[in-house]
Amino acid sequence: MFLGLDSSTQSLTAVLIDPSSGEITCQLAVNFGGDLAQYAAPNGFIPGGAQGEVHSNPAMWLDALDLLFSRLAATTDLSKVTMIAGSGQQHGSVYLDASFGPRLASLDPAQGLAAQIAPAFTRQTAPIWMDTATGEECAEITATLGGPAEVCRRSGSIAIERFTGPQIRRFFKADPAAYARTGHIHLVSSFIASVIAGKSVAIDYGDGAGMNLLNLATLGWDRELLDATAPGLLEKLPPLAAATTVQGPVSDYFVRNFGLSCDCRCALFTGDNPASLVGMGATTPGNIVISLGTSDTFFAAMPEPKTDPNGFGHVFGNPAGGFMSLICFRNGSLAREALRDQLGLDWPAFDGAPRATREAAGSNLMLPFFGPEITPRRDFTGPVLQGSPAFESAAQPALQVRALLEGQFLNMRLHSQWMEVTPDRIRITGGASKNDGVPQIVADVFQAPVDRLEVSNSAALGAALIAAAAAGHDLPALQQVFCQTSPGSSLLPDPALGPVYQDALRRFASLLESV
Numbered sequence: 001m002f003l004g005l006d007s008s009t010q011s012l013t014a015v016l017i018d019p020s021s022g023e024i025t026c027q028l029a030v031n032f033g034g035d036l037a038q039y040a041a042p043n044g045f046i047p048g049g050a051q052g053e054v055h056s057n058p059a060m061w062l063d064a065l066d067l068l069f070s071r072l073a074a075t076t077d078l079s080k081v082t083m084i085a086g087s088g089q090q091h092g093s094v095y096l097d098a099s100f101g102p103r104l105a106s107l108d109p110a111q112g113l114a115a116q117i118a119p120a121f122t123r124q125t126a127p128i129w130m131d132t133a134t135g136e137e138c139a140e141i142t143a144t145l146g147g148p149a150e151v152c153r154r155s156g157s158i159a160i161e162r163f164t165g166p167q168i169r170r171f172f173k174a175d176p177a178a179y180a181r182t183g184h185i186h187l188v189s190s191f192i193a194s195v196i197a198g199k200s201v202a203i204d205y206g207d208g209a210g211m212n213l214l215n216l217a218t219l220g221w222d223r224e225l226l227d228a229t230a231p232g233l234l235e236k237l238p239p240l241a242a243a244t245t246v247q248g249p250v251s252d253y254f255v256r257n258f259g260l261s262c263d264c265r266c267a268l269f270t271g272d273n274p275a276s277l278v279g280m281g282a283t284t285p286g287n288i289v290i291s292l293g294t295s296d297t298f299f300a301a302m303p304e305p306k307t308d309p310n311g312f313g314h315v316f317g318n319p320a321g322g323f324m325s326l327i328c329f330r331n332g333s334l335a336r337e338a339l340r341d342q343l344g345l346d347w348p349a350f351d352g353a354p355r356a357t358r359e360a361a362g363s364n365l366m367l368p369f370f371g372p373e374i375t376p377r378r379d380f381t382g383p384v385l386q387g388s389p390a391f392e393s394a395a396q397p398a399l400q401v402r403a404l405l406e407g408q409f410l411n412m413r414l415h416s417q418w419m420e421v422t423p424d425r426i427r428i429t430g431g432a433s434k435n436d437g438v439p440q441i442v443a444d445v446f447q448a449p450v451d452r453l454e455v456s457n458s459a460a461l462g463a464a465l466i467a468a469a470a471a472g473h474d475l476p477a478l479q480q481v482f483c484q485t486s487p488g489s490s491l492l493p494d495p496a497l498g499p500v501y502q503d504a505l506r507r508f509a510s511l512l513e514s515v
């Protein structure tokens, strides 16, 4: 059996697969807010950060690992697991001193992970992808390199606030002594992978490309970008490698505590989006994936790296080889939940609203941003409405729900034009895709059929598939088995709405331009 883990913003999830039977044998999660309430991070991050700071406590991720494995061991015979791989929320970083390696090598099974590893932290909190506090550092890195186009040419993205390089620079400037004491800087993915492997392991190309530090052409650390970020950075960064690279046996801590076999090995961990590309069966070009999570993402495999001239899109490594494009929208569930609460609706009402308002398709516009957005990068403080009085006054809440969803997907269509792909089909995943209302709007706005897969934990499933591929299984064959669309789950576009949304797209773009 193969185990995939996904350490996301709000939870740590495990998916266990058995390729011989083609079955997912176990799916389990630890929810940070609910299960580890002592960390006072109801949504997985420390609330109330100043100046756009959003950090998490990495000790919480370690406690979550102990809890997840104890729950897994209580339900499953873990001695049958032969390889573990995983994924993590992208861009977040963990800072550790030189004792990290020796600590991992001598973990005492009788004590928890957090108590033994946390003393190595040189920065007590980990900045995560929601952090927007590094505007100044992005500008400095960009100026040193000679402009945004050069940073993008090298790393696949212009300097981006949440990316790891600007975050490292901010730490170096704020606390140079703690930076100097730092021996290892890990991503969330490579940090968790290191704990499981019992040694400091490499960063994979998929997640490494989300740092503004990796050179896409060489797949190595980019000397100029490193120098522009912070002094002596090369010595603090792990090496880079493909996600399917086997790291060696799992740490004895997990063998002794949770019954894993000492022959169980670990592959590298990657970013949640690259893992999701695998878990959605979309690692070959031609498939578009929309993932509706805390943030919404829009991504696709790419044979050659192609960059967004407007600077919103990114290029990451594809764990199956080659590259992937990704665009991230911060106002995903954050905005859907905000409107639901504002209107006093529940999810069923929210989901039924699109069906009830079919005749109003494309007529009212909403710029669906309830807080700062990253695509487009602007400090919105609330949505912008343009339409009928009944819509603007919220006299008919269902019209606002329709306009919010249309606005989210028109914004996606607008900002994905640089990818120059007209999707034949779209694969959709994430909480908001379960009922039909939201996916139907996606189908209509993009004028493409939308498919849903049987498994909802696409990142953890992708990680389990990467583990199996690292052990020698054929990835496309595994994807045929594990990434099937659920029967009757496809939604077809209404062709009559093609011209309606073509026109709405034009009006949406000019409203966005005008505010």
Ligand code: XUL
Residues within 6 Å of the ligand: 008, 009, 088, 089, 090, 091, 129, 162, 210, 271, 272, 273, 295, 297, 326, 328
């Ligand atoms: C991608 C991004 C988010 C996180 C969420 O660039 O920032 O999708 O990976 O976990």
